[in-house]
Amino acid sequence: MAQAQASTGTQSPLDQAVDQVAHAIGDIMEFWSFKPSMGRVWATLYLSQTSLSAEEICARTGLSSGSVSMTLNELRLWGVVGRDTSSGAGSGRRKKLYRAETDIWAMVTRVFKERELKQVHRTVQALEHATSLIEEARAAGEDSERLAFVSARVARLLELARSGERMLARLADTGELSLGVLRGWMGRKR
Amino acid sequence: MAQAQASTGTQSPLDQAVDQVAHAIGDIMEFWSFKPSMGRVWATLYLSQTSLSAEEICARTGLSSGSVSMTLNELRLWGVVGRDTSSGAGSGRRKKLYRAETDIWAMVTRVFKERELKQVHRTVQALEHATSLIEEARAAGEDSERLAFVSARVARLLELARSGERMLARLADTGELSLGVLRGWMGRKR
DNA sequence: CAAAAACTTCAATAGGGATTGAAATCTTTT
DNA sequence: AAAAGATTTCAATCCCTATTGAAGTTTTTG
Numbered sequence: 001m002a003q004a005q006a007s008t009g010t011q012s013p014l015d016q017a018v019d020q021v022a023h024a025i026g027d028i029m030e031f032w033s034f035k036p037s038m039g040r041v042w043a044t045l046y047l048s049q050t051s052l053s054a055e056e057i058c059a060r061t062g063l064s065s066g067s068v069s070m071t072l073n074e075l076r077l078w079g080v081v082g083r084d085t086s087s088g089a090g091s092g093r094r095k096k097l098y099r100a101e102t103d104i105w106a107m108v109t110r111v112f113k114e115r116e117l118k119q120v121h122r123t124v125q126a127l128e129h130a131t132s133l134i135e136e137a138r139a140a141g142e143d144s145e146r147l148a149f150v151s152a153r154v155a156r157l158l159e160l161a162r163s164g165e166r167m168l169a170r171l172a173d174t175g176e177l178s179l180g181v182l183r184g185w186m187g188r189k190r
Numbered sequence: 191m192a193q194a195q196a197s198t199g200t201q202s203p204l205d206q207a208v209d210q211v212a213h214a215i216g217d218i219m220e221f222w223s224f225k226p227s228m229g230r231v232w233a234t235l236y237l238s239q240t241s242l243s244a245e246e247i248c249a250r251t252g253l254s255s256g257s258v259s260m261t262l263n264e265l266r267l268w269g270v271v272g273r274d275t276s277s278g279a280g281s282g283r284r285k286k287l288y289r290a291e292t293d294i295w296a297m298v299t300r301v302f303k304e305r306e307l308k309q310v311h312r313t314v315q316a317l318e319h320a321t322s323l324i325e326e327a328r329a330a331g332e333d334s335e336r337l338a339f340v341s342a343r344v345a346r347l348l349e350l351a352r353s354g355e356r357m358l359a360r361l362a363d364t365g366e367l368s369l370g371v372l373r374g375w376m377g378r379k380r
Numbered sequence: 381c382a383a384a385a386a387c388t389t390c391a392a393t394a395g396g397g398a399t400t401g402a403a404a405t406c407t408t409t410t
Numbered sequence: 411a412a413a414a415g416a417t418t419t420c421a422a423t424c425c426c427t428a429t430t431g432a433a434g435t436t437t438t439t440g
Contacts (some may be wrong), residue, residue: 013323014332014336018320046343063429064429073388094385094439123217126213133203146239149237225399255416257398
């Protein structure tokens with residue numbers, strides 16, 4: 001029902017299919033905190049035999065030219081879209097042409113490295129900072145039961161966050177992940 | 191600077207530490223598309239020796255009572271917060287008391303199963319539907335090069351999504367994950 | 381080198397979801 | 411069983427981010 005398709009009312013089943021895939025990819029990208037437009041644009045390119053101009057992409061996705069321009073650049077930044085430097089086939093004016101990168105493995109890796117890892121690392125840093133505040137309190141002579149408790153739990157969180165960080169890093173470049181370590185380690189410890 | 195702390199202006203280093211951790215957990219939860227308040231509330235409980243009433247949690251997080259109530263229920267739904275049914279120690283009126291669950295492994299597993307898996311499955315379904323639209327086009331006699339191309343690529347996406355689904359499922363209950371399969375498989379195939 | 385086309389940028393808008401706060405409901409106490 | 415207290419619910423609000431669209435810039439073409 002809610003089809004923001006640019007073209008005229010009715011489309012062929014094939015067009016519908018393409019549109020649906022674009023939306024599906026948009027949705028999952030959004031779920032992973034990317035802009036939905038990134039998913040839509042990438043999918044549109046991925047399902048096109050030929051490389052497309054920004055204008056074409058506008059037409060097919062129904063997004064504004066501004067949005068397409070920004071989205072395209074972002075996608076290029078992520079390395080999932082490339083430019084096609086074919087000077088040839090000059091029918092219309094000279095436009096830049098884009099195509100989807102197809103090495104999905106590289107994409108996933110990249111995303112893990114740059115996004116998940118970065119966020120987890122931020123958390124590690126925050127926890128480290130909290131730890132130093134706790135040390136400060138201890139240094140200032142505080143010696144309550146509460147301090148001991150909080151200190152222990154923050155230490156535990158920090159340990160966990162660091163493990164997570166290591167695991168993601170490993171996953172990102174070896175493609176192997178075992179939560180076994182974590183599992184045993186967190187186990188039934190309170 | 192931006193400390194939405196309920197209590198009075200200045201806090202002890204220990205309080206600051208607790209507050210920071212709560213915010214850090216809130217941030218990473220938000221990054222994973224949960225409500226930040228869930229992280230804040232959970233962390234507040236996790237760093238408290240004693241179980242807390244909703245009122246206490248309001249005071250410590252600065253969130254509204256309504257928000258705390260809803261957040262608490264959601265957290266309980268996720269199984270990461272439990273109620274403490276101690277009838278004892280009656281100083282004030284009888285309030286429900288909450289404590290943080292500490293089995294982080296269980297939490298992670300749960301989240302994977304219920305959230306990531308569900309979303310990936312939605313994608314699989316969407317792609318399956320698109321596939322059936324393509325079949326429809328083919329059945330209707332369409333036989334373009336474009337159809338063949340789109341069909342192949344959608345099939346590829348579907349294969350990928352299904353692999354992802356299987357892997358997540360496996361990860362969720364064995365804790366083991368190898369992207370090796372995927373890697374080799376996606377490899378340099380175009 | 382001027383005009384046209386393509387592309388980028390950015391302030392304004394739209395849209396969605398988290399949070400509030402107060403009314404409604406349910407629970408406990410006297 | 412009434413009053414006080416605690417909890418839940420939900421419409422209104424707030425906040426944040428994605429998208430727009432038009433103005434500005436760069437590139438291409440005659």
